[in-house]
Amino acid sequence: MKKLASIFIIMALFACQPTQKHKPAQPDSPKGKYVVYQVFTRLFGNTNTTNKPWGTIEENGVGKFNDFTDRALEEIKSMGVTHIWYTGVPHHDVITDYTDYGISNDDPDVVKGRAGSPYAVKDYYNVNPDLAIDPANRLAEFEALIERTHKHGMKVIIDIVPNHVARNYQSISKPEGVSDFGENDDTSVEYKRDNNFYYIPGEAFQVPEFLNGYQPLGGDDHPLSDGKFNENPAKWTGNGARLAQPGFYDWYETVKVNYGVKPDGTYDFDLLPEDFDRENYKAHFEFWQDKDVPDSWKKFKDIAIYWLDKGVDGFRYDMAEMVPVEFWSYMNSALKMKNPDAFLLAEVYNPALYRDYIRKGKMDYLYDKVELYDTLKHIMQGHGSTDNLPAIYDGLADIEHHMLHFLENHDEQRIASAGFAGSAEKGKPAMVVSTCLSTSPTMIYFGQNVGEPGDGDMGFGDETRTSIFDYCGVPAHQRWMNDGKFDGGQSTLEEKELNEFYKTLLSFSVQSAALMGKYKEIHSYNRQNTEGYTDKAFSFVRWQGDDRLIVVTNFEDNPHKFQLQLNEATVKALHLTDGFYKLTDQLANENEFVLEVKNGKGKLELALSGLESYILKMDVLSDMSE
Known part of the structure; x- marks a missing residue:
């Protein structure tokens, strides 16, 4: 969701984390070659081509769960896809009025964009009302999508964001007996182990000073857009900023969740025993059974199990390295006890932590961004060398199956954008390497298969990325979608040929024995x-x-x-x-x-x-x- 530079704001919080020792380990046995199709759910089925900057949902349109028809899912499956990551499903802040459905309005002063960030979750027990034909029936519509996806032989992944939640988190859908994040916190102190948040006692939250001419909603009038947001005392911001007035480049729309890490970086929970990274998830599960863990651990474990019970097959964890690895051991082992095949993918950018989050945290897969992706990007841009690739594989050989490969996702620039390679064709050799180099899963982002450049200023979004904050259409993808026929009927010849390349490559990859060897x-x-x-x-x-x-x-x-x-x-x-x-x-x-x-x-x-x-x-x- 964010840039690497932001990570370092929080590093001081974990400064006292003990150094882990690793014995040489044999490579893990791969289960099979997977292809993950990441789709930004609210953009996939949108046929509206208006694309007005800061456009409303009525002006620019929005995709729905129901746009993933049998025909659409059949075409996705034809690309060799085994898992669909439906990005932006949990109910996050949006600037659309759903008060008729009992949903409170969200404040533009602490919402990025008009459609909102999918990583500022407001209610973990329901889904984004934008995505439903009938917002009152939104959860049932998503459950029907899960069933359709399974019918077409694919599994469902959704996001969980344990590091932070929306500033105005309030679940109106939580099961009986479940308390909200922060509901029982002692707000008179900065830290208490079972508080869900960190506080700044005696100071009220202040909206950041907006820079570069930025105005919420592009300056459009809104009754809540007044430069104020009621939060007293103020909470720490999601990226760890500890000021009552976070900066413009902080994750000011979110608050950081407390996992029992004291403000000085020391831990208020049991650590895993030495060499416990060699134990399986069952041993990790047993380890935690008699341990008293912080309240936030229990809350997120219950949320994940709730979605497994709904039929979700796995999760993509946002900024996992900002949460202690012991929590992941606790939660992931519990999820594996419930579903041993649960697909657990984490956003981790520090190579020094990879093996801890795989072996101690029981993650199945991590992003291979700062080594393979970044190197391939430089080669595609013409200033990198393929001589750097062998060392990357060798350095990760013992965990190669766990390093998910990608060339695009919602955080990264589109290959065809001027800021990246300027041509979708330049992604073809890199995609062959990314797909065939190891036994790890391959991820493709929607629109990548037809060379979507992600250009256009939609409001809060970046012109080289398809915006995740705004209501908009995705032109090359819309041509492929062809008003719901999903046959590329409006695609250019170049787009059709590129789509065929991706279909051929990815379909081959899931059938090849050699690629699992x-x-x-x-x-x-x-x-x-x-x-x-x-x-x-x-x-x-x-x-x-x-x-x-x-x-x-x-x-x-x-x-x-x-x-x-x-x-x-x-x-x-x-x-x-x-x-x-x-x-x-x-x-x-x-x-x-x-x-x-x-x-x-x-x-x-x-x-x-x-x-x-x-x-x-x-x-x-x-x-x-x-």
């Missing part, structure tokens, strides 16, 4: 020994049993021609003997090549067009061995 890079050997092979190419092999692949990519617009070589170690690893092997490209089946193995080494003549990739599947050509 072993990996060996052949890039370094070819850089040293192959004429014409530059640091804008990348190559590796994947295999499992008799299923063997050679993957070669060209990140440049210019064509590359070279004789790809396999050294003795690679030939031996692939169990190849001298002879000839037919290779068929899985991205374009009409392309066939021949690998010659002679004296224990392999060679393959290749000519790649600009931005072209090959996924070459190997078969023995016994009739060519003479």
Whole structure:
């Protein structure tokens, strides 16, 4: 939801966290190749093309749960998708009047955009009323979407944001006996272990000083837009800012949740035993059974279990590293006891914490952003080198299955935007590498498959990202959607070809045995020994049993021609003997090549067009061995 720079505001809070020791571990056994389709739910089905800056829901329109029709889900499934992450489902602050449904109005002074941030959740026991045909029936409409998604063979992921909630959090849908966040807090003190929030006693909250000419709602009149918000005493802000008046760049629309971390950074809860990272989730669950844990831990565990009971299959956890790893051990082990196959994905940006959040926190998957994504982005932009890729894989080899790969998500710039690569085509070789490099899941963001550039000033949003704060349409995606036909009927030829590329690649990835097998890079050997092979190419092999692949990519617009070589170690690893092997490209089946193995080494003549990739599947050509 935010930039890396914001993370460091909170680091002092955890300064006393003990250093964890890690023994070398064997790679975890992968369960299967997954493809996650992240969709910003309120934008997916919106056919309105007005796109007025700061436009209202009536002016710019909004998508609904019901827009995910059987036809839409069928088309999503055809891309090889195994899980849909419906982003922005929990009820968050919005500037649309739903008081007729018993929902209080939200204050524009502490809401980002007109449609609101999906990471300022107001009621965890219900869903965004914008997404329902009948807001009074909104939860049932989402439950019907869960059922439809399951009917099409896909699983459902939603967001949970344990680090912070909306400043005006108040659940009107909570089950009987459940208390709201902060309802029982002692607000006379800055900190108490079972308080849900941190307080600034004696000071009232002040709306931040808005900068750069910013005005809530773009300056439109609103009865609550008066530069004031009633919160006394003030609470710490979501990113850890401790002033009664947070800054404009703070997460001022949210308040930080207290997990028993004292203001000096020390912990007010039991720590996991030494080497407990090697224990399974059942042992973690048992560990917490006789422990007294902070109230916020219980609240979020109950929320997650509530959604599992509704049929949700997993969660994407926002800014997980800002919450102690012991909490994740407590909650995730409880969720795995209820559903061992629950898909638990976390936003973690500090590589030093990866293994703790996987092994102690019992996360299934983490974002591979600051290493693989950032490196691929630089290569796509023309100022990075593929020579950096082998070390990234090697450094994460023991946890490679747990590092989810992506090229776009709601936080990142669109590939086709001027701020990123300026062309969706430049994402193709990177997507092949991202998808095929490891056994980890691959994520695709809606509209990525048709090259949506994310441009246009919608209000609070960024012109290189599809806005998550405003009501708007997504033009390239709308052309693919074709008024609900979901057949690309209005797409340009380039958009149709790009969509076919993504469908072919991702569908292949979930069916390939080799992509769930072993990996060996052949890039370094070819850089040293192959004429014409530059640091804008990348190559590796994947295999499992008799299923063997050679993957070669060209990140440049210019064509590359070279004789790809396999050294003795690679030939031996692939169990190849001298002879000839037919290779068929899985991205374009009409392309066939021949690998010659002679004296224990392999060679393959290749000519790649600009931005072209090959996924070459190997078969023995016994009739060519003479």
